Amino acid sequence: MKKYDENRAFALLDKIGFTRVAGSSEELKAAKILKAECESFGLSAVIEPFEIESAEVEATFEILEPYRKSYTVRGYQCAESTAADGFTADFVYVENALPVDLLNVKGKIVLVNGFLRVPLYRSLMEAGAAAVVTMDGDIHDDLENTDLHQRKLRSALRAFGNAPAVQLRTVDAMEIVNKGASRAKVTVQNKNLTLTSHNVIAEIKGTEHPEQIISFGAHYDSVEFSKGVYDNGAGSVINMEAARWFAQHPPKRTVKFCWYGSEEIGLEGSKAFVRDHKDELKDHVFMINVDVGAPILGYNTAAVTGEESLVHYTDYMLKINGLSAVTRQSIYSSDSIPFADNGIPAINFSRDGAKGAAYIHNRFDTMEFLSAEALGKTLEIVLTYADTLINAAVFPVEKKIPDNIKEDIDKYLYKKELAEAEAK
Numbered sequence: 224m225k226k227y228d229e230n231r232a233f234a235l236l237d238k239i240g241f242t243r244v245a246g247s248s249e250e251l252k253a254a255k256i257l258k259a260e261c262e263s264f265g266l267s268a269v270i271e272p273f274e275i276e277s278a279e280v281e282a283t284f285e286i287l288e289p290y291r292k293s294y295t296v297r298g299y300q301c302a303e304s305t306a307a308d309g310f311t312a313d314f315v316y317v318e319n320a321l322p323v324d325l326l327n328v329k330g331k332i333v334l335v336n337g338f339l340r341v342p343l344y345r346s347l348m349e350a351g352a353a354a355v356v357t358m359d360g361d362i363h364d365d366l367e368n369t370d371l372h373q374r375k376l377r378s379a380l381r382a383f384g385n386a387p388a389v390q391l392r393t394v395d396a397m398e399i400v401n402k403g404a405s406r407a408k409v410t411v412q413n414k415n416l417t418l419t420s421h422n423v424i425a426e427i428k429g430t431e432h433p434e435q436i437i438s439f440g441a442h443y444d445s446v447e448f449s450k451g452v453y454d455n456g457a458g459s460v461i462n463m464e465a466a467r468w469f470a471q472h473p474p475k476r477t478v479k480f481c482w483y484g485s486e487e488i489g490l491e492g493s494k495a496f497v498r499d500h501k502d503e504l505k506d507h508v509f510m511i512n513v514d515v516g517a518p519i520l521g522y523n524t525a526a527v528t529g530e531e532s533l534v535h536y537t538d539y540m541l542k543i544n545g546l547s548a549v550t551r552q553s554i555y556s557s558d559s560i561p562f563a564d565n566g567i568p569a570i571n572f573s574r575d576g577a578k579g580a581a582y583i584h585n586r587f588d589t590m591e592f593l594s595a596e597a598l599g600k601t602l603e604i605v606l607t608y609a610d611t612l613i614n615a616a617v618f619p620v621e622k623k624i625p626d627n628i629k630e631d632i633d634k635y636l637y638k639k640e641l642a643e644a645e646a647k
Contacts, residue, residue: 229599245485246418273495299388309410325350348384442486457516493558520580523548529568
């Protein structure tokens with residue numbers, strides 16, 4: 224008996240295929256669509272609000288020596304504001320910010336490769352950089368068909384200091400370095416805001432073991448400019464098909480379905496869930512997360528954030544059922560992380576696009592490279608796996624996170640670095 228309808232799921236994917244940035248009215252619109260879809264097959268759902276930090280920001284950037292030119296930039300949200308008339312200083316390109324590159328950057332405006340992560344930003348702050356410029360995009364970008372994305376100086380970064388920060392296009396960064404820029408002026412004006420994002424939650428009580436909870440997760444927000452159907456409307460509609468199946472075929476164990484907001488700005492929805500449902504976590508025995516899916520050219524993966532034995536079980540079970548997926552023991556940069564950090568083993572299913580055949584975090588994440596048939600491949604894996612596990616005579620997964628995975632989670636969350644910053 225087929226447990227899903229890939230065409231129905233694909234139609235819902237198209238329905239939520241609009242830009243839905245964290246904390247926006249469009250994100251709430253998508254939450255209401257998901258809630259209504261649950262209720263269309265008799266499953267009650269609630270929308271749970273939570274607060275996120277944001278900002279309205281205006282920024283400018285100008286090279287002053289040895290030539291004068293202004294460049295289009297976007298200021299980092301929540302970064303330190305400059306004086307209204309800006310901040311002028313010597314300018315230096317520090318590449319990947321290795322120790323040698325940071326010998327003489329105190330008080331300067333620095334350009335760095337890529338974008339800001341904790342180790343990089345910490346090094347810049349400890350070296351005394353006064354302002355930071357990062358780069359976005361490709362030197363071959365067609366400026367009419369690409370976008371300069373908004374970044375935020377997250378709290379994990381600000382733990383090491385707050386500085387004005389802006390982002391410019393990589394093609395402009397190449398020109399700036401090639402022309403030997405040595406002095407610059409940056410202006411950042413941030414108005415910090417608190418926005419409301421939302422999680423959508425539905426629950427089906429278990430018929431035999433209601434005290435054991437298995438939760439499904441998928442984030443439904445997108446980045447700006449993107450329709451976010453590959454990342455992660457696909458995971459959202461896969462979980463909706465699972466919710467429909469279990470609503471019509473009551474499971475032995477309690478199943479909770481969570482569609483998370485604000486994943487793209489730091490897993491904020493799932494972090495809010497584990498915080499606001501802390502007393503309930505003792506009953507959670509497993510988490511199934513789905514993030515990215517439906518590319519026509521691609522392959523399925525299963526990342527097990529748990530014991531090595533579960534990797535083997537997953538691999539065997541999929542093969543027994545004639546299902547293809549790359550299985551591995553690892554963390555996955557998505558909403559399974561806060562659960563694993565609270566001792567709840569998890570698995571993340573995805574369908575990754577073949578090289579050059581899928582787009583993420585940009586305007587090209589559209590329905591164009593997706594199909595219902597490809598969506599169905601991941602749907603079959605998720606529902607076969609979940610139905611077997613949730614209805615097992617004895618739940619086979621030990622509620623334990625092995626030491627090697629704990630270490631990976633701690634590194635992902637930068638716990639050591641943040642503890643050192645707090646101690647100072």
